[in-house]
Amino acid sequence: MVGVLSKLVTILTSVFMFALLFQVPMHPARAQTSPDTFSIGWDSSPIDQINPMLTTLYDGGAWVVSHIIYDKLVQSDSYGNIIPDLADNWTYVDPQTITFSLARNATWHDGVPFTANDVVFTINHVIANQAIYPHIGQYVQNIASARAIDNYTLQIKLKAPDATFFSASLLQLIIVPQHIWASYTGNFSTYTDLPPIGTGPFKFVSWEPNSYVQLDANPNYFRGAPHIKHLIIRYYTSVNAMVLALQSGEIDLTSPLLPPTVVASLTSNPGIQVFTRPDLRYFYLTFNEFPNGTGNPTLRDERVRQALEHAVDKNELAQRVWLGFAQVLNTVVPTSLGSWHNPNTPDYTFDLNMSAKILDDAGYKVGPDGIRVSPSGVKMIYRIDVPSDYSEEYRAAQLIAGWWGQIGVKATPRLMDSGSLGNEEAAWQHDVVLWTWSADFLDPSYFLSMFTTSQDMCTPGCLGDAGWSNATYDKLFTQQSQETDPAVRKQIIYQLQDILTAHAVYDPLYDNDAINGFRADLFTGIPPGVIPPFFYFGESGLLLSVHPIGMATETTSSMSTGTTATVSTPGIGTDAIMGLIVVLIVVIVAAIVYGRRKKAQT
């Protein structure tokens, strides 16, 4: 009796589940928001505070939000070029003195006109409070003084010529209103800055920490009011929920990036456009080359590292780990930095025979257990540590360990908490680590700075995790940092990349794509370009040109570059299908177990 009952339940449930599967796909209805409200989903670090001076992470919600409300002197366009923001134009009086001519019609959200005094106040405020603004404070370190010549003319004097002053410092330095900030007398390390008053294209309306931020178009924005009336940034704890929200119309754009596994389920919805741009980060293998480190000493031998790099198939990794949504790298400057990336740096081709030959020639003979031994008797046994917040990269470490195994190198991948891994690196205890670096600005100097002797040879470690040092590199690095002619500087940057790859200091693996979904049936006007959207939310480009479909605008409705996919196959997301299959299995197993147990009792 029970057996029959449970079988019946199983059959009915299965029929119901399959009926669900083959139902008409979700209609791209839009019940939740009005047509001129643009909603962005956000699933990275939470939006925990609004004060622009206290933001610490470039991918933090607070950073993104404050860069929308506030302006800087300059901004980036969607190709990564520096273009005017609060500064209309600028001229170098000498390599250390810059005169800015400021926008004359910019006003703060409370109606007070913006002047050069606000900029001077901001710079002096950050300099005075460097102790509590450790992050933003570093962008003013090279400023000797700032002076308002008149209300709309500003002069900044630098301590030393600085090639990255625009592309790194000024791109980060948010300008705050003197009339509000100067009157606050409390402790700035806990200043909430509510409501934030900026000069940007959107005004603050409301904020629920870690839930959402609501903004309204600023009709008086000095570069023209946005086409959308309301802007909402909504926080999601899981990427599945965010994808579902895009499909149901709760949001119109995802950010900062989706995993490649959800692309298939998004392309099934004809209203959704999937577009990709290279992310501002890259994944790499580092080797512990520090002379007094406690990692495996064979890694200090350049030939060993070169052999190991010949035994890594980066194309295969990009395919297997990122399903092809990644660009293979030959240098430590990712392709997202455009022309700063040197495409001609010769890389180590995947060639296991070549790899074995290099090791043979260098005297690393295969021992009786199949593991190579150095001339001084050290076995080539390595750990490959992977931080647990990038658990998808563990797969890459496993594949690498497989290839290295074929040339007589024993490698064991291991997932580690990133805090512990950071401590291990600082004490120079690691062997090989697979990790990532990301930039918060569009300049290669940060990616290259960690190989200078002052950053890579400290105990405990500073920024670098290779423990490598080279006098020529140091000299060239200093030279580029003071070179203000971009063409000359680029040549030096290319040379630096060549040196690093030639010495196999790192093995740069790939630069993943920032994949995002966009409601192309409701909105249009994402500017073409290469910079991922989350980065230029704060740059007016994206939010000024996006507009609802059917609204007449002067903007050309050109879509993004990169992969676009709008296949119209009906069906709900793969996640849902997988979920339902799991339901079926559980129901069946439960029914069988229950039936058996009852039978055994009777």
Added chain:
Amino acid sequence: MGIEYAVKKLGQSIATIFFVLTFNFFLFRILPGNPFALLFRGPGFSRELVNQLNSQFGLDQPLWLQYVKYLENTLVGNLGISYTYRSPVLDILIPRLMNTVILLLTATVISVALGIGMGLIAGWRRGGKIDLAFSTSTLLLYSMPTFWLGLILLFVGVIYFGLPVSGMVSLNGELANPLAPASIVDLLRHMVLPCLTLVLGLTGEYVLIMKGSLLDVFTEDYMLTAKAKGISNAKLLRDHAFKNAALPMTTLIAINLGLAVGGAIQTETIFTWPGIGLLTYQALLTRDYPVLQGCFLVVAVAVILMNFLADLLYGYLDPRIRTA
């Protein structure tokens, strides 16, 4: 009721809270990684900047000194300043607590009502088809992982019933009056899925306990006596069986209500419900010690308080305990 009994229970509660305070303080510091060490990998950060932040928040001081300061501050109601929110922990906790109570209280009331009802019927008709249906279905739901059940409900609810995906409110750029009828309907729509997830998970426990204790009572001699006296079934169930079977339910409800304050971490995370559970999850990711300590303290105090109340209620409901 004896004052001595109440005082003894109060003393035990205070001792437990002190123990929890101490335990939590050290528990979070055993976790690998420190809030600012995690930032180190952020662009433009260096170890000097990390050290600077560490000293700003007193994390470079010896652990025992941090502990003494923490106890001192907690005693005067200062739960510290969050590392990430940069505001007092209490200001962050209280609105979240309200959100959690709205959700969890609704879910608990519904599942207690359902659980008692279904448990009574299942116990009364033990061995019958209704008992089988109730017991299997609730047991199955009870043993399902919450996050998984929640995800399934999320997909089905959003795709086929057009329910909202996340949060507590629909946003259209306007500032809505939270007490307007439309806002309340909107809140209820947002509550459907998380509430359903919780009810499905919680009800099973109540059904099983209710049914179990009812069956215990049924085997007592006084039930047979009552039946022999010719008392009607309804009266028998209400006056003789239910009253006695309600004791274990009191404890269970009290414990669950206490735990409810801690929010349902998984449910709140899936539906991005801005309650204590989600706050705990996010604080754990960023190693925000003051917020974590605050969340755990609130949960501990709630559980202990509810237990204390349950103990008092028990004494009232069951005269044997008072005199024992």
